[in-house]
Amino acid sequence: MPEKPDCNVSELLAVLIAREVKDWEMCACGALSQIPAAGLLLAEATHAPHVQFIIRSSREFDQVGYDMHFLAQRGQMDLFFVSGIQIDAEGNFNLHVIGNADAPDVRMPGAYGTAMLYYTAKRIIIFRTEHTRRTFVEKVDFISGSLKTPEKVKRHTQSVKVITPMAIMDYDWAAGRFRLGSVHPWHTVQEVQDNTAFDLGAPPQAPATPAPTVEELRTLRTVVRERMIDTGTYPVFAREGLQPA
Amino acid sequence: MIQAGSLGIPYAPVIGLAGTDLYRRRDDVTITPNPFDPEEHTVVVRALNPDVAIFHATKVDRSGNALLRWHPDNEDLQVARASRRVIVTAEEVVDQVSPYDSGGVFLPTINVTAVVHAPGGAHPTGVNGYYELDREHVLEYQRCSVSDELFRSFLDKYVFGVTEEEYAHRYGRAPVKV
Structure with missing residues (x-):
């Protein structure tokens, strides 16, 4: 089995996210999204020089306010990033509470805009820095965002993908569940299933995710790191989370 | 929804939220047919009209015009329009605040009930150009x-x-x- 490349979880996810970004697309990421922000800038620095993006809380890339939501409502947002404290088999994510909503064990900041963008962006990437059974649960404690669409209600979402430190999962609309897409080459299908509380319906052999290349990591740690610092885009994360080249 | 409240309309359609526990647990959001196209259903949310809104401005004048913090969405204006009473506290009282003043968002007196001179009134948060x-x-x-x-x-x-x-x-x- 190949060795895990010499990079941290943030760098790994940023590289895998960058590969999903297509040239000329309109993309955006919301609050606390330093990893997608790095991924978008890496895509721009490599294969997607014409990508447009909105990065919330960035000094340079957040000038539009509500326009981001209205653009998405008109069906013009190609790619948006979400995360959650819990993510379940049916594509629900939880950003609100752990436990009973009326007497929660843990109460989190919550979200509304995410439940809107989960409907309006054409493609969704769910990113999560840990792949554990407490995160990937059969059923979330609270549904902050859902892929169940009532009859006759308009939805722009076309595809949903989860990217974790172990694997990539794709949402199967016909089955209404996540399926294993690819496994990072330093992990096995069995390890991914053991760390996921819902059935991945995985074949014994799943395709291997191509590992981050030396060139991808070098660009991330030089061009992207500097650009994040220079543009006021999560500069502390860039300085501390992306390793110096 | 504050936008609907600011326009004086009873509710507004939105895209999203359906299927979530946010939708399930609230009584101010529901799904209804589009009256112009029965084949389409939309989520609608009830208007919000707060009893009182309080803003902290950089400048107000004695007519009740105010210069609020700059914000790309002017969302303070929507809240002011939607609210039944609007109180504006301010760092400075000046002779005249006009829509052409730079550095902030103009809130006209028609939406303001009362102004209060309260320098330092945003503490412990900051006011751009005044204090951190x-x-x-x-x-x-x-x-x-x-x-x-x-x-x-x-x-x-x-x-x-x-x-x-x-x-x-x-x-x-x-x-x-x-």
């Missing part, structure tokens, strides 16, 4: 928010236990030079 956020005070607030007992001691120290003058003297921030 008081980081230590915010952290103390955060530390005291974990229990009712601590929070009561915070209120006794900063709210009930001091007069307005004492508060300004003890905790008021030195003006930022611009």
Whole structure:
């Protein structure tokens, strides 16, 4: 089995996210999204020089306010990033509470805009820095965002993908569940299933995710790191989370 | 929904939310057919009209015009329009605030019930061009928010236990030079 490349979880996810970004697309990421922000800038620095993006809380890339939501409502947002404290088999994510909503064990900041963008962006990437059974649960404690669409209600979402430190999962609309897409080459299908509380319906052999290349990591740690610092885009994360080249 | 409230309409359609526990647990959101196209259904949310809104402005004039913080969405304007009463506190009272003033968002007097001269009124948060956020005070607030007992001691120290003058003297921030 190949060795895990010499990079941290943030760098790994940023590289895998960058590969999903297509040239000329309109993309955006919301609050606390330093990893997608790095991924978008890496895509721009490599294969997607014409990508447009909105990065919330960035000094340079957040000038539009509500326009981001209205653009998405008109069906013009190609790619948006979400995360959650819990993510379940049916594509629900939880950003609100752990436990009973009326007497929660843990109460989190919550979200509304995410439940809107989960409907309006054409493609969704769910990113999560840990792949554990407490995160990937059969059923979330609270549904902050859902892929169940009532009859006759308009939805722009076309595809949903989860990217974790172990694997990539794709949402199967016909089955209404996540399926294993690819496994990072330093992990096995069995390890991914053991760390996921819902059935991945995985074949014994799943395709291997191509590992981050030396060139991808070098660009991330030089061009992207500097650009994040220079543009006021999560500069502390860039300085501390992306390793110096 | 504050946008609907600001327009004086009873509800507004939105895209999203359906299928979530947010939708399930609230009684101000539902699904209804589009009256122009019965084949389409939309989520609709009820208008919000707050009884009172309070804003802190940089400048107000005696007619009740105000210059609010700059924000790309002018969302303060929507809240002001939607609210039944609007109180504006301000760093400065000037002769005239006009829609052509730079550095902020103009709130016309037609949406304002009362203005109050309250320099330092945003403390412990900051006002751009006047004073910075008081980081230590915010952290103390955060530390005291974990229990009712601590929070009561915070209120006794900063709210009930001091007069307005004492508060300004003890905790008021030195003006930022611009």
